[in-house]
Amino acid sequence: MAPQLDSFFKQVDTSADAFIERLRKAVAIPSISAEDARRPDVVRMGHFLADELKALGAEVELRPLGKEPHRPHLDLPPVVLGRYGNDKNKRTILVYGHYDVQPAEKSDGWATDPFTLTVDDKGRMFGRGSTDDKGPVLGWLNAIEAHQKAGVDFPVNLLMCFEGMEEYGSEGLDDLIREEAKKFFADADAVCISDNYWLGTEKPCLTYGLRGCNYYSVEVSGPGADLHSGVFGGQAHEPMTDLVQIMASLVDSKGNINIPGIKEQVAPVTADEEKLYDTIAFTMGDLHESLGSTTTIHDETKPTLMARWRYPSLSLHGIEGAFASPGAKTVIPAKVTGKFSIRTVPDMDIDTTNAAVYKYVEEQFAKLGSKNSMKVWAQHTGKWWVASPKHWNFSAAAKAVERVWGVAPDFTREGGSIPVTLTFEEATGKNVLLLPMGSSTDGAHSINEKLDKGNYIEGIKMLGAYLHYVAEEPQN
Amino acid sequence: MAPQLDSFFKQVDTSADAFIERLRKAVAIPSISAEDARRPDVVRMGHFLADELKALGAEVELRPLGKEPHRPHLDLPPVVLGRYGNDKNKRTILVYGHYDVQPAEKSDGWATDPFTLTVDDKGRMFGRGSTDDKGPVLGWLNAIEAHQKAGVDFPVNLLMCFEGMEEYGSEGLDDLIREEAKKFFADADAVCISDNYWLGTEKPCLTYGLRGCNYYSVEVSGPGADLHSGVFGGQAHEPMTDLVQIMASLVDSKGNINIPGIKEQVAPVTADEEKLYDTIAFTMGDLHESLGSTTTIHDETKPTLMARWRYPSLSLHGIEGAFASPGAKTVIPAKVTGKFSIRTVPDMDIDTTNAAVYKYVEEQFAKLGSKNSMKVWAQHTGKWWVASPKHWNFSAAAKAVERVWGVAPDFTREGGSIPVTLTFEEATGKNVLLLPMGSSTDGAHSINEKLDKGNYIEGIKMLGAYLHYVAEEPQN
Structure with missing residues (x-):
């Protein structure tokens, strides 16, 4: 039976302004991991997250990682480890995100101050870290809050791992993940990472593979x-x-x-895999736009996407x-x-x-x-990473997407790497799902980074719905 | 009949210390054409040469070349145009050299001050410009002086063209050569350039070709x-x-x-050309030394030199x-x-x-x-340049080498370019001979540049003897 999510969804809409306000506070902290002078801001951002989580009733640890190997005058920012719920009868989902951001200066060519969240009349929320990855990280917190306010039982135990060094090589994180695999992360039944993007702008996707x-x-x-x-x-x-x-x-x-x-x-390409490509929302025009030319090897989307993924x-x-x-x-x-x-x-x-x-x-x-x-x-x-898109972790996410967006998600892979994905899979032995919130036009590492208001608010609903579906999804 | 050169040679030996002193004075002027701050020294060096030539009774002009194209705050140093002798019954030989030098700092790794001529116990005279090209340029002046002191009639009319920008692209020189071809250089019967080096250290050479x-x-x-x-x-x-x-x-x-x-x-290689390679003093060991490795394509000297030349x-x-x-x-x-x-x-x-x-x-x-x-x-x-090594200009030089060094010269070409060679040939329409004074180990553009005392003193004899032979050599 499909979960009853209406009152949760309604609460997310009601709290939308508060959730945008939370993102505004997070964007205002210039937590640039690459810059020495910003290290205190990165640490401050970790504390901000921890405080917000504690206020929501989560158990939180700020786990120190010691000195930074190549900049030993700096302490690494702490990893925020959180737990919300401890019910043996519920599934436990481990989520990962990062609270540091890429460097940004107004003088790089930003139209607005990069550390002041600025919403335009199209609902585009500009600000460094808006989509990468503060929006998605706060999505989990917002989902908890909306459940509480709506009086809806939280469907899973949520384990959280938020790091502050992702944009500078995730120093120290792999060791921590391996060390905590049988400790803090021991209960995890599945892993969900929201730190990538839709293939285009219109259609959500679930990502099940990365190249090495x-x-x-x-x-x-x-x-x-x-x-x-x-x-x-x-x-x-x-x-x-x-x-x-x-x-x-x-x-x-x-x-x-x-x-x-x-x-x-x-x-070899299996028939099942091949079918996934048939419905993907992607045109050669999209590729030409991102290439800045029409110098593609293939003229069709299917061989092109296969070549990428x-x-x-x-x-x-x-x-x-x-x-x-x-x-x-x-x-x-x-x-x-x-x-x-x-x-x-x-x-x-x-x-x-x-x-x-x-x-x-x-x-x-x-x-x-x-x-x-x-x-x-x-x-x-x-190494490359690939998960089965038929795993219950994925089918639950697909149902959440369909419920929120009214469309079945594309099942996508990516040409590049997100090494932490493989580390979580190998360390925990559990299925890992990449569940993006932002779209391909967000400009994650560029000037004028943004997250669309729709992607943020509907994304919060999607993350919450995913937790409901994944709580119930039969094991396969 | 072979020219009577004994008293000239004897005078060169007698004046050896004075000729070395002249070189010492020239080396002491740091006439570095590449460095703005040294431009006055380049000009001073031009005046030094002009004064020495006037003292020897030559007619001299310091020809201005205007502003330097890429450094318009600097005047180009003048070209020293000289004439010694104006006898319609004598052949007229045009000689070229340059009085500017490469940059040099003691701190580059010189064992001695680069602008203080320092003679060691092996007779090596260290100093910037010693071999490139102040020694050869002064060689012509010394030959005039030794003729005067020995009371030997100077066998030719000597036209001289000494520039001050060779190490920085010979700015302005090509235009001057073309302009003066039918004026100042109009009488020239042949051209001689002493601005390259023997192939090795033991045997003089005459150079008849350059690659383009x-x-x-x-x-x-x-x-x-x-x-x-x-x-x-x-x-x-x-x-x-x-x-x-x-x-x-x-x-x-x-x-x-x-x-x-x-x-x-x-x-195609002609039989005559091929014969020139048979006697050339050059070993694969010489090449391995200059390469710093044994990674040669050929194992024999003949195909190696042909590949180079x-x-x-x-x-x-x-x-x-x-x-x-x-x-x-x-x-x-x-x-x-x-x-x-x-x-x-x-x-x-x-x-x-x-x-x-x-x-x-x-x-x-x-x-x-x-x-x-x-x-x-x-x-x-x-363009490449190649002259006939059988031209009377070369056969005269070969006789001079044999007379002074007791050995027939190698006829060599070079793999690189000396563009002024081609300019002189094209502008004057006369045969151009490259008649080097220094040896392959002189380190022209390196630290510890030197000219061996033997190469200098015997080289002065060779230049003088060349003028005697070229005055008499039958036209071919």
């Missing part, structure tokens, strides 16, 4: 120092020539990866050590390092992929017959 | 701005992928240029617009510009070469089937 990333360097060296191309051109094996041959062998202009052992690892891609990022300035310089660089990365997908294995890359690059170099030296290595690797 | 240089840019662009490789990788044609394919198609690791229409233009080479210099720093950045650059150059040789034509490059690059890009945009253009071009 293996980042490689290939170094070719020969001469003892940079050479003059007039004096030496034609006599010595040039490292740039060798490196460019290797880089050109990796991928073609249509994006096909030439390295044997990569596409062989990719999970469920197939690997290889990008050549650049070359270190070569001439990179404007103008002309007749140098033969002595040592050059090419950088490229592979976005990885199920069922690619990090070690298998590394081995395939190393073997191929070494073979390509050997073919050149050059006397130069070559080294290839992975600078960093990160 | 065509420098190209290839720009590939697509997206409106740099993209995140997670969000966009796999969906759009990436400019870096296209550019690297194009760059890789230009040249292979053995230095073979893949562009049709380049090697077809190269003049008489075949074209193509070097990839770098890419502008891509990620070029240490570390990892997951960027898809929106616009990248590859830089490469071709060293050109006889009988390559600049326009034919440009057309071949443009056609090939456009074909390669078309093959990729990319929606990106591509442009290719020449940033700058400069």
Whole structure:
């Protein structure tokens, strides 16, 4: 039976102004994790959240993380760990968000003061952190408050993990998650993260996958120092020539990866998966707009989205050590390092992929017959994440979306990475759902970041409804 | 009949200390053309030269060149135009040199003060400009003085052109040479430039060729701005992928240029030319030392020297617009510009070469089937130069070398360019000879620049002897 949510929804509408006021207070705290001078504001923001939660009756801990590794003069801001409800007969849902924000200065080109929430006549609420991620974090608090005011029983036990370093590498968080997996997070039945965005502007989505990333360097060296191309051109094996041959062998202009052992690892598309793509609200026009050009490889949305979400891609990022300035310089660089990365997908294995890359690059170099030296290595690797969109955590969220927005959500993946997703999955062993509140036009890391009033208020309803549905959803 | 040079040679030995003293005075003037603050010293050096020449009885003009184009707050230093002798029955030889020097600071790593000529116990005379080019320039003055003191008739009319901007692009010189070709330089029967170096340290050489240089840019662009490789990788044609394919198609690791229409233009090796390579004092060890590695394409000296001097080479210099720093950045650059150059040789034509490059690059890009945009253009071009080593100007110089050093000179070319050589040839229509005084270890643009006392003193004899032989050499 569908949960009775009307009085909760009504209360959210009634409290809308108060909830916007809460967001205004949060945006006013410039909790920029990247800037030393703003660290006290980040800490203040953690305390603000903790105080709001306590006022709502939650148990709260401000968990210190010690000194910041690369800026040891600074204490890391605390992780806010909260619990609301402790009923053994209810499911326990763990939610994650972050209360720090990207840097912002009015002079960057903001139309309004970035730390003053400014609502325009279209209901766009401008302010740094409005959509990333203060709006969604406060969404959980607002949902609790609306339940209390409406006198509706809160359907689950809610565990909360809000960090203050997400925009600066989530320093210290992975260790905490692993450490608390069997302690503070031990009761969690499922995880929900609201820190990404709809694919477009009209239709909500549930995100069930992210690509991983293996980042490689290939170094070719020969001469003892940079050479003059007039004096030496034609006599010595040039490292740039060798490196460019290797880089050109990796991928073609249509994006096909030439390295044997990569596409062989990719999970085949199932009929179920393919069906998910049929209804997705996405046009080539959307992509052209975000690209700033029409230079797409595919002309149709389905292969395009599959290329973004469920197939690997290889990008050549650049070359270190070569001439990179404007103008002309007749140098033969002595040592050059090419950088490229592979976005990885199920069922690619990090070690298998590394081995395939190393073997191929070494073979390509050997073919050149050059006397130069070559080294290839992975600078960093990160695994892909994918969840079953058929898990009860997702089907509950889909029902909530349909109830609030009147439309079935798109099931989406993302081309990039949100590493904490995988950490939660691995540490807790539970299903993780990405449930975005904002839309694709919110400009999370840009000037004039905003959250639409509709996305915020209906989003609060969606988060609350999700908790009701997920409380009841049969296990599958 | 061989000229009677004994009393001239004896006088050079007698005056050796005075000639070294003259070099000491010249080195003491820090005539650095690249540094604003040193401009008065460059001018002072021009006046020093003019005064010395006048004292020797030469007619001298200090020819102003106006304002410096890119530093209009500075006057260009004057060109010193000199004439010594005006006998219609004698040949007239035009010599070129420069009196400005490269920058130098003791703190760069000099063992001695760069502007104090310091002679060590091996006879090495350290000082900025000692070999490049004050020693050779003063060589002509010393030869005049030794003739006077020895009471030997000066065998030719000597025209002198000494500039003060060689190390900073020879601003204004080309125009002056073209303008004076039928005026001040009208009588010249041949040209001699002493501003390069022996191939090694033991054996003098005469240089009869230089490669030219065509420098190209290839720009590939697509997206409106740099993209995140997670969000966009796999969906759009990436400019870096296209550019690297194009760059890789230009040249292979053995230095073979893949562009049709380049090697077809190269003049075949004649039997006469080939013979010149047989006796050249040069070992692979010399090359390994200057390379700082053993990563040579060829294992023998002959193909190596031919690759340096008489075949074209193509070097990839770098890419502008891509990620070029240490570390990892997951960027898809929106616009990248590859830089490469071709060293050109006889009988390559600049326009034919440009057309071949443009056609090939456009074909390669078309093959990729990319929606990106591509442009290719020449940033700058400069023609090769080659003279006949059988011209009487060279055969006279060869006799002078044999007389002074007791060994036939190597006939060499150079891989790089000395553009003024071609300007003199084209403007005067006369044969140009490069007659170096210093050796390969002099470190012309480095710290601890030096000229060996032997190269200086015997070099003065060689310049004087050359004038005697060239006065008598039958025209061919």
